[in-house]
Amino acid sequence: MPSGKLRIALVGGTGNQGPGLALRWALAGHEVFIGSRRAEKAARVASELSERLRAVGVDYEFKHGQNQDVVPEADVVVFTIPFKGVRPTCELLAPKIGAGCVVISPVVPMKKAEFGLTIELLPEGSAAELIASLIPHARVVGAFHTVSAGLLNAIPEPVKGDVVVCGDDREAKEVVMGLVRDIPDLRPLDGGPLAYSRVLEALTPLLITLGKRIGQPDLGVKFI
Amino acid sequence: MPSGKLRIALVGGTGNQGPGLALRWALAGHEVFIGSRRAEKAARVASELSERLRAVGVDYEFKHGQNQDVVPEADVVVFTIPFKGVRPTCELLAPKIGAGCVVISPVVPMKKAEFGLTIELLPEGSAAELIASLIPHARVVGAFHTVSAGLLNAIPEPVKGDVVVCGDDREAKEVVMGLVRDIPDLRPLDGGPLAYSRVLEALTPLLITLGKRIGQPDLGVKFI
Numbered sequence: 442m443p444s445g446k447l448r449i450a451l452v453g454g455t456g457n458q459g460p461g462l463a464l465r466w467a468l469a470g471h472e473v474f475i476g477s478r479r480a481e482k483a484a485r486v487a488s489e490l491s492e493r494l495r496a497v498g499v500d501y502e503f504k505h506g507q508n509q510d511v512v513p514e515a516d517v518v519v520f521t522i523p524f525k526g527v528r529p530t531c532e533l534l535a536p537k538i539g540a541g542c543v544v545i546s547p548v549v550p551m552k553k554a555e556f557g558l559t560i561e562l563l564p565e566g567s568a569a570e571l572i573a574s575l576i577p578h579a580r581v582v583g584a585f586h587t588v589s590a591g592l593l594n595a596i597p598e599p600v601k602g603d604v605v606v607c608g609d610d611r612e613a614k615e616v617v618m619g620l621v622r623d624i625p626d627l628r629p630l631d632g633g634p635l636a637y638s639r640v641l642e643a644l645t646p647l648l649i650t651l652g653k654r655i656g657q658p659d660l661g662v663k664f665i
Numbered sequence: 666m667p668s669g670k671l672r673i674a675l676v677g678g679t680g681n682q683g684p685g686l687a688l689r690w691a692l693a694g695h696e697v698f699i700g701s702r703r704a705e706k707a708a709r710v711a712s713e714l715s716e717r718l719r720a721v722g723v724d725y726e727f728k729h730g731q732n733q734d735v736v737p738e739a740d741v742v743v744f745t746i747p748f749k750g751v752r753p754t755c756e757l758l759a760p761k762i763g764a765g766c767v768v769i770s771p772v773v774p775m776k777k778a779e780f781g782l783t784i785e786l787l788p789e790g791s792a793a794e795l796i797a798s799l800i801p802h803a804r805v806v807g808a809f810h811t812v813s814a815g816l817l818n819a820i821p822e823p824v825k826g827d828v829v830v831c832g833d834d835r836e837a838k839e840v841v842m843g844l845v846r847d848i849p850d851l852r853p854l855d856g857g858p859l860a861y862s863r864v865l866e867a868l869t870p871l872l873i874t875l876g877k878r879i880g881q882p883d884l885g886v887k888f889i
Contacts, residue, residue, distance in 0.1 A: 556857055556858050557857065559863060562786075601889050633878050636778070636779055637874065648888070650864070651854065651857075651888065655888075660889070661889050664875065664879075
């Protein structure tokens with residue numbers, strides 16, 4: 442795993458959290474690939490995001506391609522996809538993802554409840570553990586569950602909040618904690634093993650529901 | 666429900682979170698009753714807590730008694746008990762708790778997991794909803810899940826953090842939000858209906874596990 446500049450592939454990078462992470466990591470000097478199921482969509486979003494960086498005075502060209510084409514050379518793959526896409530995406534990408542590749546899961550299995558959103562319980566325990574079971578040669582790390590797409594998108598404003606990072610491989614977790622620090626002013630916290638994602642993923646529906654109720658749609662969290 | 670000075674009965678008030686809440690609400694001018702299963706223990710802790718207030722220059726005498734003797738006249742009853750005590754305590758106290766009494770549940774059903782603590786799933790959905798089902802004439806409010814006993818105890822230091830309050834009775838929720846504001850510098854947030862305690866109670870094992878891991882045993886939370 443190289444230190445410094447990383448090759449980061451955002452699977453489903455045209456969706457909700459993908460563009461904001463892409464912008465932030467481009468600004469931090471990484472080589473960012475926008476992946477999508479459709480090559481044209483990836484190309485369009487890559488072009489729009491490059492334009493947004495030019496608007497803040499940064500000359501940068503995002504790479505892009507279909508998900509299966511952007512992951513093979515990546516140091517870090519990020520699953521910025523909804524939970525329902527996890528299983529087919531893993532089946533498609535597992536043969537393309539390199540051994541030891543760091544895979545970040547911000548995925549949260551949510552469902553509607555009478556009071557708002559809640560976590561959907563999985564036999565595998567969590568989305569991150571499901572991904573780890575489907576891509577066993579990758580080093581899966583859970584992170585970025587508590588950071589809103591809206592705040593990530595609002596470059597060059599700093600993003601307030603904490604990101605709890607969990608995983609079973611210490612080096613992979615360190616890489617991801619570095620990627621959190623690359624986004625001002627986010628703070629990474631070591632949440633321990635990957636199984637901690639079972640409680641960690643539950644923070645997302647809690648934040649979305651509470652944020653709607655109190656009128657703060659981009660609600661984040663700080664541990665004090 | 667009177668405004669201003671309230672009669673607050675802490676059921677199991679000699680335990681973990683009870684003494685700190687008792688000290689804080691005494692300092693805010695409320696009439697606080699320390700309840701316990703054993704009258705002598707309640708008397709001893711009430712005396713120790715009165716002594717602690719004298720040490721900071723405040724003359725105050727805590728009332729005390731067995732749980733079933735302190736709840737009948739209370740405006741607010743707080744269940745500062747472990748989850749395993751909920752059912753027998755509710756059965757004992759339901760006939761003694763007045764109609765419309767505000768009952769605060771900071772109770773969290775937790776169990777050990779390989780990675781730390783996690784929430785125990787209940788058929789009733791949450792500890793707060795279980796209490797509401799067992800004392801249907803009370804107005805149950807979930808609150809104080811994210812405030813450590815250690816910080817509450819450390820008078821006169823302010824307590825940093827947020828307390829999400831949820832319940833189905835607006836007036837009862839307002840009373841509890843006032844009791845949060847009575848503790849500097851806690852901030853109450855309206856978490857909506859009582860069923861939101863299903864996700865809210867999960868914050869406690871998340872905070873305890875993370876706090877241990879990062880070496881902050883009194884970890885709290887702030888929504889930003």
